[in-house]
Amino acid sequence: MSLKETADWVLNITNQHGASYADVRVVDEQDRALATKNGKLGHASDSASRGIGIRVLSAGAWGFAATEDLTRVGVETAAARAVEIARASGRVKQEDVRLAPEKPVVDEWTTPCKIDPFSTSIEENIELLLAADKELRSVKGVTLAESNMNFRRYEQWFFSSEGSNIHETKYTTGAGYAAYSFAGTEIQKRSYPNSFGGQYQNKGYELLHELKLVENARRIGEEAVALHKADQCPEGVFTMVLDSSQLGLQIHESVGHPIELDRVLGMEANFAGTSFLTIDKLRNLRYGSDLVNVVADATREHGPGLGTFAYDDEGVAAQCTPIITNGQFTGYLSSRETAHAIGANRSGGTMRAEGWNRIPLIRMTNISILPGEKPLTFEQLVADTDRGVYMQTNRSWSIDDKRYNFQFGTEIGWEIKNGKLGRMLKNPSYSGITTEFWNSMDAICSRDQWTLWGTPNCGKGQPMQTMGTGHGASPARFTKIKVGSAYKGT
Amino acid sequence: MLTKEKTQEIFERVKKYTTADEFEVLISGGHSALTRFANNTIHQNVAEENYVVSVRTVFGGRTARATTNRFDDESLRRTVKASESIAKVQEPDPDLLPMAGAEADSGAAQPGRAFFETSSLTPEQRAKGVEQIVGVAKGHKLTTAGIFASSESVEAVLNSRGLFAFHNQTSSEISVTMLAPNSSGWQKANSPDVRNLQPVALAEIAARKALESAEPRELAPGKYSVILEPAAVLDLVGFMFWDFGGMAILDQRSFLNNRVGTRIFGDNITIHDDVAHPMQSGAPFDGEGVRRQRVQLVEHGVVRRLVYARATAEKMKKSEYADKVGDIAATGHGFPLPNEMGEAPLNIVFDGPIGGVGNNIEQMISGTERGVLVTRLWYIREVDPYEKILTGMTRDGTFYIENGKLQHGVRNFRFNQSLPHMLCNVQEMSAPVRASGEESFDMVVPAMKVREFNFTEVTKF
Numbered sequence: 001m002s003l004k005e006t007a008d009w010v011l012n013i014t015n016q017h018g019a020s021y022a023d024v025r026v027v028d029e030q031d032r033a034l035a036t037k038n039g040k041l042g043h044a045s046d047s048a049s050r051g052i053g054i055r056v057l058s059a060g061a062w063g064f065a066a067t068e069d070l071t072r073v074g075v076e077t078a079a080a081r082a083v084e085i086a087r088a089s090g091r092v093k094q095e096d097v098r099l100a101p102e103k104p105v106v107d108e109w110t111t112p113c114k115i116d117p118f119s120t121s122i123e124e125n126i127e128l129l130l131a132a133d134k135e136l137r138s139v140k141g142v143t144l145a146e147s148n149m150n151f152r153r154y155e156q157w158f159f160s161s162e163g164s165n166i167h168e169t170k171y172t173t174g175a176g177y178a179a180y181s182f183a184g185t186e187i188q189k190r191s192y193p194n195s196f197g198g199q200y201q202n203k204g205y206e207l208l209h210e211l212k213l214v215e216n217a218r219r220i221g222e223e224a225v226a227l228h229k230a231d232q233c234p235e236g237v238f239t240m241v242l243d244s245s246q247l248g249l250q251i252h253e254s255v256g257h258p259i260e261l262d263r264v265l266g267m268e269a270n271f272a273g274t275s276f277l278t279i280d281k282l283r284n285l286r287y288g289s290d291l292v293n294v295v296a297d298a299t300r301e302h303g304p305g306l307g308t309f310a311y312d313d314e315g316v317a318a319q320c321t322p323i324i325t326n327g328q329f330t331g332y333l334s335s336r337e338t339a340h341a342i343g344a345n346r347s348g349g350t351m352r353a354e355g356w357n358r359i360p361l362i363r364m365t366n367i368s369i370l371p372g373e374k375p376l377t378f379e380q381l382v383a384d385t386d387r388g389v390y391m392q393t394n395r396s397w398s399i400d401d402k403r404y405n406f407q408f409g410t411e412i413g414w415e416i417k418n419g420k421l422g423r424m425l426k427n428p429s430y431s432g433i434t435t436e437f438w439n440s441m442d443a444i445c446s447r448d449q450w451t452l453w454g455t456p457n458c459g460k461g462q463p464m465q466t467m468g469t470g471h472g473a474s475p476a477r478f479t480k481i482k483v484g485s486a487y488k489g490t
Numbered sequence: 491m492l493t494k495e496k497t498q499e500i501f502e503r504v505k506k507y508t509t510a511d512e513f514e515v516l517i518s519g520g521h522s523a524l525t526r527f528a529n530n531t532i533h534q535n536v537a538e539e540n541y542v543v544s545v546r547t548v549f550g551g552r553t554a555r556a557t558t559n560r561f562d563d564e565s566l567r568r569t570v571k572a573s574e575s576i577a578k579v580q581e582p583d584p585d586l587l588p589m590a591g592a593e594a595d596s597g598a599a600q601p602g603r604a605f606f607e608t609s610s611l612t613p614e615q616r617a618k619g620v621e622q623i624v625g626v627a628k629g630h631k632l633t634t635a636g637i638f639a640s641s642e643s644v645e646a647v648l649n650s651r652g653l654f655a656f657h658n659q660t661s662s663e664i665s666v667t668m669l670a671p672n673s674s675g676w677q678k679a680n681s682p683d684v685r686n687l688q689p690v691a692l693a694e695i696a697a698r699k700a701l702e703s704a705e706p707r708e709l710a711p712g713k714y715s716v717i718l719e720p721a722a723v724l725d726l727v728g729f730m731f732w733d734f735g736g737m738a739i740l741d742q743r744s745f746l747n748n749r750v751g752t753r754i755f756g757d758n759i760t761i762h763d764d765v766a767h768p769m770q771s772g773a774p775f776d777g778e779g780v781r782r783q784r785v786q787l788v789e790h791g792v793v794r795r796l797v798y799a800r801a802t803a804e805k806m807k808k809s810e811y812a813d814k815v816g817d818i819a820a821t822g823h824g825f826p827l828p829n830e831m832g833e834a835p836l837n838i839v840f841d842g843p844i845g846g847v848g849n850n851i852e853q854m855i856s857g858t859e860r861g862v863l864v865t866r867l868w869y870i871r872e873v874d875p876y877e878k879i880l881t882g883m884t885r886d887g888t889f890y891i892e893n894g895k896l897q898h899g900v901r902n903f904r905f906n907q908s909l910p911h912m913l914c915n916v917q918e919m920s921a922p923v924r925a926s927g928e929e930s931f932d933m934v935v936p937a938m939k940v941r942e943f944n945f946t947e948v949t950k951f
Contacts, residue, residue: 037830041581045555045556046569050560066537066540088532088617089525089613089617090532091617092531092617121579126580143741185877187745187747266633267635269674396881399869400902400904400951404949404951407947431946486873486879486946487874490879490908
């Protein structure tokens, strides 16, 4: 059977079993993972996965079944199981699921990709990583060098009982490295271009040419070693400047997660938690200062973020939703099931599944803070700061289960004194309350300083799903921030 | 469910396609189902069946892996070729050992961990369990959220040197959160045998915690005597076991660098890794098919031994650290090759209190003049890798204790706490139990009463 025939067969089976709605996702995924450690290839693997996920509404409740068996018998069994599960769900419900209307779509889309990463030779991939690794280890005092490179090709065919037929192919490329230095009673670490695997975007191998991995490696190694002799970041209340990657993670944790409408409505209460952004706060909360403008933008125009796509996994077209507008809270991430809770007549188009064997959940798309409208470089921002601390590259992150209280640590910091970057500071950290923090932002750099970062490892749901999200940010300044509390009392 | 015979048949088909000096086939997967509820409603309800075959080939000291979930001949052939082509472009690795032989998986029989009652659990049965939990919630005028999950899985390791290790097990799990207007409570349990799970009992405890912590008051941050329930203990201590592998020392990324053989925890802390423990779970062999051994990691506060994959043990013997890390031998704790991490102990068992059964949580409370009871922790992350300072939040049932009694719920705290310091400050322990949290793998751990636990901030709820 062709995929279309398979999907039609499944939709027919679910209809016969009494489903009022069904959608089918057939996914064919290919991944490559390479890693080096101390001059040797560490991990080297290719993987392929193909299967079908069938989601149905029956008895006013959801059921989902997935199988790798794409034979007629296999998909028929899974389709019947999905309906059986939905009927069981119907035993325990308060009201029937309601879906916001959505016009069926027939379309096809592929990530713009100049160089298909899978077309590049493994020798070339390994050579690049080992060259960066060699530079890191050329610095005396680097005790561990690690690098990684990952590619993904994710092809999905989406069909729904409402008539949608969408074929979408996404490419993801990512790479990065880290230098560790152990001396005395300290392990220090520096990463490039970001921590936890580097930079990831929905584009091809051209990303690797842009990252300048080898060119930055020696500096990163030197900083890792230099941190041992740096002063401990002081504890106190200071003005703070964040680099764009740390600000990207700050957005992820203190804006991106709390605006997920499923969390707000209690659907994640047992695991990921809920949100302080109860529905009464929509358009009634000053989330940040006037300079804070955040969007959830899945459209191509926003850039090749990990949250960029043409259609979500409910067949809803990518959209740009204003989340914070001149400091006011203006929008949530929603789905067809949850849209009615905020009076919307259409889903915000944010439902994504990790793979064929997972249901789509509300996930961050590209949650980005818009750059400042007035020209402002990082150097000008520092020059405009009398005293403060500049923090760069995340090391630790934690936030409570309603997304109020957070604490972040970064790999490195610098004192800002009289408008200049001064001494290096080790073990920097800061903490605060989400809305107080965003209301303290008094400057943000302009578009030329803005980077669309990729977070490839956002976890949510049960069973756990890992998803890539995008976060655009420029360096920004915050006032009266509590700094250094991570080491308080320890 | 994939049978042992079927895995052998897949291995034989892979054999036809490879020209490698040596090859290894890992097969894993099974069927799983998870019923998820929130707002007293089943809102997500899923099931899947999936198996993967992963092929590792070796050519003259060069190795790589390729994986697929398709078992037709063409897919297996492509997977073998993908593995071979990645392997062939590498430089030879002098540390790569020949694959383990059949004798590596020999040893005593392991406890049976597959139960028909779990593998045959239906969506209807899970829904009935959820219905009972919702009934408890409604009875207390609360809202509930959680999961009821069950699965059956297989793991097999076969290689061209005749090794054939196979494991089949089931698992089941219930997690319950009860929500009141400004408080919550939580409980979680899992077992290979679903008959050991008690949905109503778990729901009642979670409900009591939600009700008793209502209208939480703000308590100033600072150092408190803290009673950590087993789930909170495991979520904290889980962060240190990744450092108990030999590779972590060779890489100098472990908080045990220069500390093996020294006393870094209290005298009352003794820890083993023991997959055969009756409250443990998982396959009795590692990622190379080597039988897992019982290893004493910590004895009365002294770090005694590390765990080793085969290649790590050989490398450690030749390293500058060889005389500083205790006994060095392969222990059956390696991850599938190739990898950068090496190994880790993942079947942790804490010894109980010295010389007795210890105090249960109620007894710990009654002996506490002023302190805090913590049900569960959340979003724990490492702040400092060598001092092993962790940060995180309390969640779903945090109480102030005074004069031996729970007084009231308190707003949730942020902590910044060094793990070695915490494990030097354990005043009391309960008998260890199988516990399950969200930040770490399941373990057999006691509840602990810890002095001077470091709360640094308070949140708004």
